[in-house]
Amino acid sequence: MSESKDFLRTIVEEDLKSGKYKEVTTRFPPEPNGFPHIGHAKSICINFGIASDYHGHCNLRMDDTNPTKEDTKYVEALKDAVEWLGFDWGDNVYFTSDYFPKLYDYAVELIKMNKAYVDSLSEEEIREYRGTVTEPGRRSKYAKRSVEENLDLFERMKKGEFKDGEHVLRAKIDMSAANMKMRDPLLYRIRHAHHFRAGDEWSIYPMYDFAHCLSDYIEGVSHSICTLEFENNRDIYNWVLDTLGLKLSRPYQHEFARLGINYTVMSKRKLLELVEGGQVSGWDDPRMPTIAGYKRRGYTPESILNFCDQIGIAKANSMVDVTQLEFCIRDDLNKKVPRIMCVLDPLKVTIENYEVSEEIDASYYPHDVPKEGSRKIPFSRDIYIERDDFMENPPKGYYRLTPEQPVRLRHGYIITCKEVIKDASGNITEIKAQYHPESKSGSDTSGIKVKSAIQWVSAKEAKTVEVRLYDRLFKDEAPEGVEDINPDSLQVIKNALIEPAVITEKPDERFQFERQGYFYADPIDYRDEHPVFNKIVGLKDSWAKKAKLNEKKKTGEPASKPQTKKVQVDGEVAPMSEAEQTLFDKYTGEFGLNSEVANTLARDENLSSFYEEALSVLNSPVGLANIVANEVARELKQMQASELKFNAKQISELVKMVDDETISSKIAKQVFEEMAKSGENPTQIVETKGLVQISDPSKILPIIDEIIAKNPDNVAKFKAGNTKLLGFFVGQVLKTTGGKANPKVVNELVAEKLK
Structure with a gap:
């Protein structure tokens, strides 16, 4: 747990210290009417994180009180998101629908106390009677109904004797309350609709404000943590529990600022419109801000968790720059993924003085990544390079291949252009080149100076792959919907060429395509006979520079001075x-x-x-x-x-x-x-x-033993061949020690323990 505590953890600690609660129980209560998005990730991290930090428990509860919009597929998506992020909800997933009988009994109790009544005003009349911020509301004439009449009507509502909207159950509080939420809020409404879990048993369904606080109470929740838009609802939350006299270990609501990210839409309604309108391929489209979308695009759970940790927990809403999320995935992948070569727009190069073939040894990782691994790259007379890595009439400062300028082939030799072949339209179709035998990378004695190295693949051995270049879904910083979609958010390249080890040896599922960005083998469409890679993120943040350039174009301001602007756009580097x-x-x-x-x-x-x-x-x-x-x-x-x-x-x-x-x-x-x-x-x-690193095995081994004992299923999977789970166990140890444990020592000890 972090040394510096946010205001929610401060509240939790004070409640534990005062004896208000013996154990911390939180809950993550989404409505299963859409796939969870990045905003839900923040809530997941807060609720499960606080429960974990204080050795408590977090319930995963589906707020399934609206039968017209909810579905089992959304339940599964929510479970998958929580699990993917690395959190455990225990043995049960809770559903508000499980409490429908108990909630009904609580409503009856309020009626008997003359604190609730059946109202027969229309929806428009109820809205009109509520009043305004400056004017008090008017209570419905139906509030004068007797307790007996209200009980009879409410039971008949339950039996399905009335049409939708014919009656509602309302709390009897204060129609002149400054908080308009307290002006006799609705508790139940009639819905003749099939419920995905309860079937057709119920014709009435509780409102959020009634069901939520009571569900928390039934489950023994201590801290009901939600976003700021529910701040005014806190009064109803307390009123229901206090009026019913539910005092022992009752929960209290605390609010935090919801997550807002520029260039991103977080409304589930608007996201559903995109799905149903066909603007995206589904909830898991890699351009969507859903957790399923980030997962399919290739984001790692660690990058999402790190992002949520970085933005912190605030009391006031604010907008987070999406580049911070992009930084987190770059930062994570930079330390772990292999570097390989992929040519997206191939241009053939024939090396005329090279008559044999060979394999070049090349590491997957640069010097500063503490990982080992290498492959053999086939090299031959015929290769392909990126089309924009050759220029016949280059501008000043262009350092790649030209008719007068040699260039190094990454990991390989220096080549010199000898002839440019064009088709009838003047398009370059081939480069005739020569290589310098003494210039091999790592043993270069040629004396030739070059200023850059370019990627390439051998023509014969290269594998054809589909590459999907994803960019931001919206072009506007504060998008409203479909009208703000970025038309260039997806570009599909069907015939990119990649070095063969990526496909044949499959050293990883995420890669850095050198000078292109980070890519992920699509978990759904990838097949051995048709490999597909999704672009996760570029090597550098290019969007801000593009936006600034476009703004200057609009105002007529010069874009830049020719030789002073240094810009890198997803692998295309200014000289x-x-x-x-x-x-x-x-x-x-x-x-x-x-x-x-x-x-x-x-x-x-x-x-x-x-x-x-x-x-x-x-x-x-x-x-x-x-x-x-x-x-x-x-x-x-x-x-x-x-x-x-x-x-x-x-x-x-x-x-x-x-x-x-x-x-x-x-x-x-x-x-x-x-x-x-x-x-x-x-x-x-x-x-x-007290942050000194722990390297003493005697202090680390007990922690490892405890984590192994808690995760028998993952131990079995590891021993069955899923060696990637080594990282899971190491991560759990590091998390338990607050990052103090020596990663090298932990790696060795965990590997030994799991033998």
Whole structure:
């Protein structure tokens, strides 16, 4: 559990300390009328997270009180979302419909207390009688009905003797209440509709405000946590429970700010319109903000959880930039996925002086990713490169292949263009080239200087794949609906070419296609005879730059100065200056940084200066580069370098603690956040908060034993061959220790225990 507590956890701790509750019980109570979206993910994390933090329990409850919109498929989607995010609801999924008999009895009790009555006004009259914010409402004449008459009418409503809308049951509270929700709210309405669980047993169904608080009470919920739009409903929540005299261990409602993300629609009604209107392929369309959509697109549970953790829990609604979510998936995948080569728009290259064939050894991972794995890439006379990696008449600063400029084939040789072949229309169809035998990557003695490396595949061995390039579904920052859909949100490439190991060896299901972005093997449409990959996210945030450029076009403002604007758009990189290129070569060659990190540092003078200063204190080029290119860069986006509360020396001190294994890299991020806020020395933060890394096996093994004992099913699956579950067990240990356990030690100990 985090050292810094949000206001909800503070409330929970105070309630436990005062003895108000012996155990924490929360609930996640969605209505099963649509697939859960990213906003539900936040609620899931809060409710299940708080229950876990305080050794309590979170109920998964379906609020199935509206038979006209609910369905079993939505129940299954909600269960899948919670499970995919890594949370456990226990043995039972709860349903409000299970409590229908008890809820009916509570309603009868309110009638007997003369606190509820059957009203026969029309829907329009009820609305008219409610009044306004400045004017009190009027109570219905039917409120004068006797208790006996109300009991009779309510029972006949239950038996189905009346038409929909003919009567409703209302609470008798205060028609002049400042909170309009308290002006005799509806408790029951007639619905002659088939319920997906209760069948045709009921003709009346409880309203949310009546069913919700009582369901919480029946289940023994302690903290009923919901979003701010239900703040005014809290008075009804309390009124029902207090009026019925339900005092012992009764629940209380607490509200937090709902999640809003720009370029995103979160209304289930609007999402349903997109599905039913055919604008998307379904609830799990990879462009949809549903959890099923993110899952199919290739987002990881860890990236969603990290995003929810980063945005925190607030009391006031605000809008979160979608780039923060995109950053979380990039940050997660950058540390774990293999790098491979895929050509989306192939251009044939014939290497005329190469007569044999060979296999080139290439690692799947850059130096700064602590994973092992490699493959053999077939190399032959005929290859394909990206069409935009060759230019016959290049602009100044173009560093890829041209008639006069050689280029390196990634992991392979340097080639030089000798002839350009065109069709009758003048379109380039083939490049005739020569290779330099002494220029092989890793053993280059050719002396030839090149400024970039490009991806390629061997023509004979390359595999044809379908690639789906997904972009944001909406083009407007605050979309309303269908009219704001981005027409370029999906581009399908049917004949992309990929290196064969990706298909034949299947080293992973997520990959970084070098210079293209991160991709995921579609879990539904992928077949061995027809592989399909979804674009998860680009290598860099290009949307903000595109939007800014479009805005300038609208106003007539010049887009940029020709040679000063540095933009990277999903793998298409603007040329570096000579000084930047020198830094890039130094960072990738001398320091061993991966190209993404080196590119980020070399192109930003503030970042490179900060990095060089930190290096002068600590010789840890990769560790420093990663924190500067990510965490420090994020801070510099929001302020000037002179405004930073930390300095390069402190960052060096932080990285040294990671290198010395005093703290884990996960804890380092927590320490950095504190440094960014307070400017406090990292060593002092670690000592004060007790964040020193745990490497002693005797302290870690009991935790591992407990987690293995709690997850027998996953142990059995692991021993049956699902070795990916090793990460699950390691993650559980790290979570239990708050990220303090040494990941290397945990990996070794868990692997040994599961043998």
